[in-house]
Every structure is written in structure tokens, then in C-alpha cells.
Amino acid sequence: MAKLSLRNISKRFGDTQVIHDFSADVDNGEFLVLLGASGSGKSTLLRIIAGLTDASAGDVIFDNLRVNRQSPRERDVAFVFQSYALYPHLTVRENIAFPLALDKFKAWHHIPGVSAIARRIFGSSKDIAEQVAGVSSMLELDDYANRKPGGLSGGQRQRVALARALIRNPSMFLLDEPLSNLDAKLRAELRGEIVRLHKLTGKTFVYVTHDQVEAMTMATQIVILHNGIVQQHATPQEIYTRPANTYVARFIGSPPMNLMTAAVADGYATLGGLRLPAPEGLVLRTGTVTLGLRPEHLTVSADVGRPGLAGTVRRIEDLGADTLIGVQPDPALDLKLWELNQDDLIWIRQTGQTRLMAGDQCTVSLEARMASYFDSDTGVNLASSDQISDAGMLPLRG
Amino acid sequence: MTTKEAPPVLRTAAHKRRLKAPGTRNFSKPVRYLMLAALVLFSGFPLYWMLNTALSQDSELYGQAQGWWPHWERLADLGDVIGSVPIFKWLTNSMVIAGGTTLLSLIFAVLAGYALSRFKFHGKGAAGFLLFATQMLPEALLVVPIYALFASLGLLNGMGGLILANVAFTMPVSVWIIKGAIDAIPYEIEEAAAVDGCPRVTILSLVLTPLILPSIAAAAVINFFDGWNEFLLAKTFIAERDLWPASVGLASFIGQYLTSLNSVMAAALLFTLPALVFFLLVQRRIVSGLTAGSVKG
């Protein structure tokens, strides 16, 4: 059991800085998800926590104890490698039993001949065998127990790697994209299993993923990384409802938040002729502001006369329970969609099916009180900018 | 890498297909056996001819052409000749020397190969290069200074000194073979072992050594044969007849005025067999592909 604190962690490889001044506190029993695009430094950060990579600067603290100089073994962490890192000469069963067997013969495992025999004996000891069987059945590995990793598919190998970590009783679990190679059904199942295990053990988990569904469903806290810089560290709900900046707004949600540039005058934002009520407790400065609206906070109707943004339906994506509708705003509105809205459309999520068809004229109405306001220069959420600067995080334009 | 698991049947089929080297053609069974037979004949003939020569009449050897079949009736005579020298003692000595050389050299090579492969240290390039210093100079040139050195250290006339000298000559190649093998093993396997609680020595003995076994076996063959066949150092360092290895003993059959070819061949045959057995025991370990499936991609 351990509380994890990271203080001003930086990491550079040669000239490239991969992690910029990262700080975070993770309480005992939290499920922290590190979320970010490929190359954002998630694995590097996790390896620094595990002690597999040394930070260039900063401290890693476990329970008020600075562990910078401790080996992974001393830190007592379990780690799932993104690349699995299985032992090729051992069977699946032996791979999973390896950490337990190793614990049992600490005193003599340097002696080559003896250790091999000892590993055999302890590998087949009863309580180890029981634990291995438990974890293997949870991960549906029973059928492969006697195979070597070379004869397994990617997904099966990944599950062996996960099993080898979950069988232990460490101070902290560190998982680097442990579900990335599995099919949707198994992934959903294992998500549940990991969350259950987290509840059961009450241990701290640090979980790396680039999958926002995993992040949103599993995390108690999410850290969003972009090029080694923290964009936001908050609960999943907070991140979804109050993204700290436009990068987070675009990164979370599928389809992502619609971002549009609105003009501000007299404390009011105006969008395509619509005057929006000023958000509570927020004073808008005259000029422009970036307005963000989630697809589910917009509605579309064929009723052209209604107040709202006029446009033409361009795309309809039926997801079954939901329908996504892409609307091209009327050019006469002179609406500035923010940089990379998908296909330059405003996306709307509507439950159930729609009777609209591509090419139809329509009106989009907004639930203005759900809107987020971002600084149009820095991209920082105006509602949470105080919070951001307090935390000493770098504001970043998305 | 597939994201979905293929059904078992498909996967094993794919697996088998992968095992076959691209471009290999399937020959029919008789043809394959014929080719094998040709190979066996080719590599086995020298051995057979040694036997044949050992068991032939002197008249055949020095006069008319040698016959195709051994004269088994000569076996007894030959036994007498061989029995007149301590051939089994010599073979045992050879075994000790070759075995000792192999063992010592492999231990050093695994440790040095690991260091050269995984650690960063000053003078690493130079160290790797200097290992070959012994290989750069002809052995004959080094014999004299080594002799002088061993004389002052009291290492002459003993197998220990000979093993040390042999190791100096054979180890560098092994180091590089093993360094290459360790280079090819993903570092993450070691990291995984470290996380699982292995100290470094254990990683080396428990995880890496099994993985580089093919290369260790290859290095063992090289070392063993070097130790087994070594002549110059043994001849120079060891004066006492009972301490000779078989290579030196074998040479003693070649007299200045008279060489009995049959006895030389008979002794040579005896000399070859243990090495052959060693190779047959070790060769099945020299297979590759042990790390398959460890890491992604």
C-alpha cells in the first residue's frame, strides 16, 4: 500500500525533453489513469515511477519516502509492460508463477543449477498452483497453461503479462496499456476485472492508456499528457464537463467537443447572431472567445424557423442507440468553426434515430448553460483558469 | 501481430507454415534419404579410412595400394602397440584440459559478454578490442614469454597452467559470441525479471542463460575443441610424460626415424572419438529461436 507523490519530474533523452516538470499526488487506493496520444510520454512516466528509468530531475516519493535511488524490487511494484516482456523459455504457467516462486527461494536463487530445480519445485507447490489457476481462469488462460509464449497470439501474450502482474501482492500496480491488443468483448470484461481487483485490494493503480473509454470507466483520477506536459489532472467527470483547455476538450469525447469562435461584446458572447447568456461567475472580456459545446448539448430539428443556427445536414452516422448528425452551418452566419472540427461540421448527438436526411435544411439549437468558454489565444478554460495556475501547470494551446 | 485470436486450428497451421524457411522445396522421402546418405558417406569416410589404415598391413601402406576393407586380425597387434603407452591417461588429461578450458572460458565469457552488452563504462570499446590481443599475435610468438611467466609463477608442468593459457586464447571469441547473443535479447525481459524481484546475478543465471543456451553451446564446442586439439602450449609447458594430453602423446608416435602409420591412426581414432561424442551431446542445443514470442512485434 502506498501513496505516490511525484515532484517536479523531468526527463530528457539527449536533447529532447520528454517529460516537463510533472507533479502529482496520488492517494493510497486511487486508480490513476495516464491518458495521452502516442509519444506523449506515458510509458516514460510509468517507468520512472517503477524505477526502470531514472528521472533527469525531480523526486518520486512513496509514502513520504524518497525512492529515486531504489530498484523496482525495493519499490515493490508490479508492472505490465506494453511489449509484454514474457519469459520465452518458460511456459505460461511458469511465467505467471515466476514472481511467486522467486519470493519463495530468495536465499538461493543465485546458484544456477539449484535455482532451476527450486523453481520447478516451488512452481508446482500447492498454494502457488492455486493462485496461478485462479488468475489464469480469470484471464481465460487455462487452455494455454503449458504453452510457451512463442505459441500464443498477441492478445494471449498480453493476458499472460497481465496475469504475471496481478498474481503479486505489491505496493502498487503499474500497467502500461495492458488491454491494447484484446478484442472489444474481452477488453470490456477485463476492464471490469481490473476495477474489481482494484476495489478488492485497495491498492494504488497507475494505468497507462490512450483509450478514453478505459480512462473514463476505470479511473478515479485522470492525468492527460500532451508532449510530456500535463494538460489536466482531475476526476473523469471534471475532465469531461470542465476540460482545462481546448486540447483536453478535443481529446476527450467522441466525437469531440465542438469548438467555435464567438465574438464578445458588453459581456455577452454572440455566435452566428445568437446572443448567449453570460456564464455564471464569469466575466468575458470584449473581443473573441472560443466556445465549446459537446455534441449531446446540441439539438437539431427540421423546423427552420426556430431560433438557433441555420444549416444543412451533411452526415448522418447511426450508432444504434445514438445518432450522430453532422451539420454544415449556413455560410451566411459566418460561423468560425475551430481549427479541426471533423469535416468542418458541427456534430450533434441525438438519442435514437433521426428522420433527417443528408441535404435537409435544419436548425441547431444550443443548451447554452452547458457551454465551456476558452481563451481564444491560450486555449485555457476561462472557468477553471484560476485552478490551473494554482496547480502550477503550464497552460497550453491545443 | 494480430489483434484477434485466430481459432486454434488456423493458428497452428500458420505456425507450421512459419517454421519452414521461405523458399525451401519439399523433396520426396527417398530423395531426402539419398541426400542424407551422401552426406553421411562424405563426412564419415575420413573416419572410416582412419580405421582402415589402422588395421592394414604395413606392406599395403608402403607398397601396393591400400585395400578397401580393414584387416580385423591386426586388432590384437594394434592393441599391444597402444597398450605400450598410457593412452587412456593422456585422453583423461585431454578431457580435463578441454573440460576445464570450456568451463572457465564460458563462465568468463558469460560475465564479460553481459557486461559488454548491457553496461556503459569508460573504455568499453577498447576492452572489447583488446580481448583480441591474444588473437592478433601468432601463438608461437607468445609461447616464450608465457613460458617465462609461468616458470616464475610455478605453473609449468601442470594442467592448471595449461588451462589458464588456453582460456586466454579461446575466451575472446566466446565473449563476442555471447555478447552478440545477449544483444539480441530484448532488455525488457531483464526489466520484467527485475520487477519480479530478481537481483542481477539471478537475472543472468535464471533468465538470460537459458535464453542464450544455443550460443553457449556453440561457444562450448569451439572451446572444447580448442582445448582438446591444443598442442603447442602443451608440448612446451609439460615435460612429464604422464601429464601429457593426448595431442602431445599422439605426436610422440611420430618418431624421428620410424613412424608406424597404423599405430598413429589407431591412436588418432581413439583421440577423435571423445570429441565426437562431446559434439553429438552438445549439438542438439545449438538451435535458435528461443526468444520467439517474448515481446511484441
Ligand SMILES: Nc1ncnc2c1ncn2[C@@H]1O[C@H](COP(=O)(O)OP(=O)(O)OP(=O)(O)O)[C@@H](O)[C@H]1O
Ligand atoms: N530510450 C529513449 N531514448 C530516446 N527517446 C525516447 C526513449 N524512450 C522514449 N523516448 C521518446 O520519448 C517520447 C515518449 O515516449 P513514451 O514511450 O513515453 O510514449 P507513450 O506515451 O508511451 O507512447 P505510446 O502510446 O506510443 O506507447 C517519445 O517521443 C519517444 O520517442
Ligand SMILES: [Mg+2]
Ligand atoms: Mg507507451
